[in-house]
Amino acid sequence: EVQLLESGEGLVQPGGSLRLSCAASGFTFSSYAMSWVRQAPGKGLEWVSAISGSGGSTYYADSVKGRFTISRDNSKNTLYLQMNSLRAEDTAVYYCVKDGSIFGVVIGYFDYWGQGTLVTVSS
Amino acid sequence: EIVLTQSPGTLSLSPGERATLSCRASQSVSSSYLAWYQQKPGQAPRLLIYGASSRATGIPDRFSGSGSGTDFTLTISRLEPEDFAVYYCQQYGSSPQFTFGPGTKVDIK
Secondary structure, three states: OOEEEEEOOEEEOOOOOEEEEEEEEOOOHHHOOEEEEEEOOOOOEEEEEEEOOOOOOEEEOOOOOOOEEEEEEOOOOEEEEEEOOOOHHHOEEEEEEEEOOOOOOOOOOEEEEOOOEEEEEOO | OOOEEEEOOEEEEOOOOOEEEEEEEOOOOHHHOEEEEEEOOOOOOEEEEEOOOEEOOOOOOOEEEEEEOOEEEEEEOOOOHHHOOEEEEEEOOOOOOOEEOOOEEEEEO
16 A cells, blocks of 8 residues: 655744755655645645655756755665745645656656655744 | 636535535646545545546545546536545646645535
8 A cells, every 4th residue: 555654844934944854655655746735724736846756857946946855865765855945835745756657767647645744834 | 836726615515415516726637646635623634646647545435536637627526425535636747846725525415
């Protein structure tokens, strides 16, 4: 059974930093691209960032480019999102999601989702 | 960036009725790279359809997707009580800028 368990929830001041983690199990982690998708309170879904199975290719939404960094440790089956220069508009539930492609490349639809972790940016 | 528009915003129906949800893209979605997700309150979204018409693992056959180019449809043939939720479409043809529609809420009439 595929499981994705996010951690790193927290309240941070504007301009601050936070790192999210996602522990994956139930599939061959290194064979699949992964992404982060976020949802502001009461709002819709927004794709944030993606990384290929090897970690060699990364992609970012324009809204977070230059501030967020996605990475992965395939030896630990763990996905990360380092968030710097946080803004109030980054407040959201962040979901760790598994890409649907079987080739380790980013295709961009998401077949498994974690339960999400809440990031609140406020002074 | 491809912008997705979903209609209607809210669909009020009774159990057993047919639901037809629309998703329109601001430009053609290449290779019909269009997915649909269901989200219930307090839960993570769940993949229903990918590639415009392929059902994800474990999804009942009352859910079907169709369309190409800029116009896509999700149909629920007969609504079950557990189907009342918010539905999002998402395009992944414009890699790597993946975008979601604003959602359609299906609620009980």
